[in-house]
Amino acid sequence: MAIPYGRQYIDDNDIEAVVSTLKADFLTQGPKVKEFEEKFAAYVGAKYAVAVNNATSGLHLSVLALGLQEGDRVITTPITFAASANCVRFEKGEVWFADIDPDTYLLSLESVEKLIKSKPKGFFKGIIPVDFAGLPVDLEKFRSLADKHNLWIIEDACHAPGGYFIDSNHTKQRCGNGNYADIGVFSFHPVKHIACGEGGMVTTNSEELYKKLSLFRTHGITKEAMQENHGGWFYEMQELGYNYRLTDIQSALGITQLNKNDQGVIQRNEIAKKYKEAFKGIVKFQSLPENAYNAHHLFVIEVTKRKELYDFLRENKIFAQIHYIPVHTLPYYKQIGYDNANLIHAENYYSKCISLPMYPSLKNEEQEFVIKKVLEFING
Numbered sequence: 001m002a003i004p005y006g007r008q009y010i011d012d013n014d015i016e017a018v019v020s021t022l023k024a025d026f027l028t029q030g031p032k033v034k035e036f037e038e039k040f041a042a043y044v045g046a047k048y049a050v051a052v053n054n055a056t057s058g059l060h061l062s063v064l065a066l067g068l069q070e071g072d073r074v075i076t077t078p079i080t081f082a083a084s085a086n087c088v089r090f091e092k093g094e095v096w097f098a099d100i101d102p103d104t105y106l107l108s109l110e111s112v113e114k115l116i117k118s119k120p121k122g123f124f125k126g127i128i129p130v131d132f133a134g135l136p137v138d139l140e141k142f143r144s145l146a147d148k149h150n151l152w153i154i155e156d157a158c159h160a161p162g163g164y165f166i167d168s169n170h171t172k173q174r175c176g177n178g179n180y181a182d183i184g185v186f187s188f189h190p191v192k193h194i195a196c197g198e199g200g201m202v203t204t205n206s207e208e209l210y211k212k213l214s215l216f217r218t219h220g221i222t223k224e225a226m227q228e229n230h231g232g233w234f235y236e237m238q239e240l241g242y243n244y245r246l247t248d249i250q251s252a253l254g255i256t257q258l259n260k261n262d263q264g265v266i267q268r269n270e271i272a273k274k275y276k277e278a279f280k281g282i283v284k285f286q287s288l289p290e291n292a293y294n295a296h297h298l299f300v301i302e303v304t305k306r307k308e309l310y311d312f313l314r315e316n317k318i319f320a321q322i323h324y325i326p327v328h329t330l331p332y333y334k335q336i337g338y339d340n341a342n343l344i345h346a347e348n349y350y351s352k353c354i355s356l357p358m359y360p361s362l363k364n365e366e367q368e369f370v371i372k373k374v375l376e377f378i379n380g
């Protein structure tokens with residue numbers, strides 16, 4: 001019995017939805033894409049949603065829509081998947097990493113503020129915080145910092161559909177709702193909450209950004225607001241865009257997966273609760289701020305003999321994972337000058353972190369086995 005760190009949950013309902021789309025008129029972008037976008041926007045509480053072929057494309061579209069230019073500087077966290085930073089590099093922007101909070105593992109507001117204040121006015125253009133492991137960033141605080149310095153915010157919410165935080169008005173702010181960030185980005189890779197094979201969603205409350213995201217998704221081609229019109233066939237390519245479309249087949253799956261997400265997040269939280277009860281006072285795990293609800297893409301613990309634990313778990317067919325190798329230490333980033341980045345909390349975290357199995361269909365006996373093996377290792 002092999003236990004992975006994460007896995008998708010597909011049932012007959014999902015399979016039926018895909019099969020019926022295969023028998024319908026549209027395979028690529030059609031009515032299912034529109035339906036998925038509308039349902040997803042309603043789910044997170046945003047005005048607009050744009051479906052894309054993966055979240056990396058979604059992040060790229062986001063920086064394009066926000067008008068990122070060559071040399072523009074953007075701040076993100078080193079503890080994320082490389083794509084959160086790469087989207088800036090696609091447009092030849094500069095990535096600046098700020099450190100994480102050692103307890104929540106999220107991009108530290110203080111660290112970002114210090115970085116901004118150490119530079120002249122107007123030095124930075126935007127911030128990309130990540131709802132790491134499913135834990136929502138307090139975007140209200142990031143927004144007030146961003147407003148002081150005229151910065152945009154892209155919320156990388158790939159880990160966090162269904163997560164939320166409570167703001168200072170006691171209002172629930174769901175990840176990706178666009179109330180504090182300009183744009184939110186989600187992934188539908190199979191290890192994430194909602195599995196489409198590949199897929200992503202970009203959410204916003206801005207009509208202007210929504211139009212740009214839609215335009216860049218399809219080659220920059222449109223039939224709206226044209227300078228000329230030669231007839232029914234006519235279209236214009238108004239920007240240099242891409243083909244980042246999602247298919248109707250994937251969207252059909254996305255819709256049925258989305259319907260199960262609330263239940264999945266509840267199950268993830270039940271699993272987290274059991275881990276916490278077992279590890280409390282023995283093993284350090286990601287802390288939960290009082291005003292936040294963690295969607296729990298991951299359950300991360302910290303141990304000093306991390307490699308030994310990783311190998312020991314593998315011997316027992318428990319396939320834990322490491323999230324993440326700090327982005328600034330990846331060869332590409334080192335090569336372009338991030339060698340001496342002073343990100344102590346991120347590097348210390350990386351030396352100890354390990355993600356334990358976390359997915360809705362993880363069985364009770366399986367989790368108990370994981371807990372037993374971790375404690376056996378810790379106790380020698």
Ligand SMILES: *Cc1c(COP(=O)(O)O)cnc(C)c1O
Pocket residue numbers: 054055056057080081083084130156158159186187188189199200
């Ligand atoms: C998975 C992930 C991405 C990229 O998602 P894809 O859909 O695979 O392109 C970006 N950011 C974070 C934080 C992720 O976990």
